[in-house]
Amino acid sequence: MGRSSKRTAGTSELKQKNKIRVVKVIMLVLGIVFAVGAIFISVYAYQNMTYDKKPLQKTYNAGYEEKQVVLEDGTILNYAEGPGNGPPLLLIHGQTMKWEDYSRVLPDLAKHYHVFAIDCHGHGKSSHDASKYSAVEIGQDFAWFIENVIGEASVVSGLSSGGILAAWLAAYSPENVLGLVLEDPPFFSVEPEEMANTFVWLDGFEVVHGFKNQSVEEDYVVYYFENSYIWGLFGNLNSHLAKSARNYREKNPGKPLKLWYVPYKWIHGTLYLDEFDLEFSESFYTGAWFEGFSQEETLAKIEVPTVYIKAETAYGKDGVLYAANSDEDAERVNRLIKGSEMITIKSGHDIHFEKPKEFVRIMVDFLKKIE
Secondary structure, eight states: OHHHHHHHHHHHHHHHHHHHHHHHHHHHHHHHHHHHHHHHHHHHHHHHHHTTHHHHHHHHHTTOEEEEEEOTTSOEEEEEEOOOSSSEEEEEOOTTOOGGGGTTTHHHHTTTSEEEEEOOTTBTTSOOOGGGOSHHHHHHHHHHHIIIIIOSOEEEEEETHHHHHHHHHHHHOGGGEEEEEEESOOTTSOSGGGOTTBHHIIIIIHHHHHHHTOSSOOOHHHHHHHHOTTGGGSTTHHHHHHHHHHHHHHHSTTSOOOOTTSOHHHHGGGTTGGGBOHHHHHHHHHSGGGTTOOHHHHHHHOOSOEEEEEEOOOBOTTOOBOSSSOHHHHHHHHHHSTTOEEEEESSOSOHHHHOHHHHHHHHHHHGGGOO
16 A cells, blocks of 8 residues: 555656646747747838838939929929939839839839939929829920930830820820830729729729818828728728827827838828828819820820730729729720730739839830830
8 A cells, every 4th residue: 555655646746747847838839939929020010110111221222312303384393313324214103102112123223224213293292283283284294304304215114193194205205205114004994984983983082082071080091091992891990990090190290101010011002191182183083184185095196115014903892993904994005005015913003012023124124125
């Protein structure tokens, strides 16, 4: 009995020690998992809060300088100019953006081009003058810019509405354009009668118009999240984001919205809104932006070498066109431009931002077309 008791006590003690070891191992594993998780969250949050800083610093390190020029009528055009390492290239950003949106591609483009990235009227540090908010007015000023600032015919590339402006230059100022790169321009889905069931109408122009016709909310960024079409598809997420946006803006007056827990690509479109004139958006809502402008006629007049980059077409479950163009309209664009080459990329609308390496490769390959 004595030996049996000792054996039993020894076995019990061993089991207790094993349990303690197991608990220690579990605690160690949990500690490691917690530490790795904390590091991951910290890196993730840091990336979301600073994603735009490093590319812009690389841009300046590559030799870019921000400059301004004043037109004869007093209009200011703000732009960044890179070093002269090739033919001139004029980059025209999309709506709500500014020249800094190209910062992910500017350093590499500077190895092959003499780059001029410009702020459109109503954007960034260029003049905010509603009388200039039409394709024809802006196109004429950009033609002046090529003639008087760049000083020679240039390759012109534009994103979205910037692509429409680039097309206008190629059609109506061909002596100033060496070649044309259209980055997902929304031809045939951007005038009021064409946009009823498109993402840009529901999540953009209609929201801006609503903001301009109310007096309760003063901050458009907050209003956007409260009334966003896309965020409204996720239950109460839009109201939670609006609350976060309001708190951030109150604590960081004058600073663009960044939320550490939201992937930066999802809210990149709000980054430059404080330097965007909402009247520019309203000109699309009313159709004034297209006064004196024919989409079909413009495309048919283009004769310079052209590459048309299209983001992959996507529709929401409710049938809303999320892309800039349907496949049918994209084929129509490509067909109207003589000798155009269409390249489809799996990307969101802001291709040079989301797929910088692919965009640079296309721009470098384009040099062969203008030799």
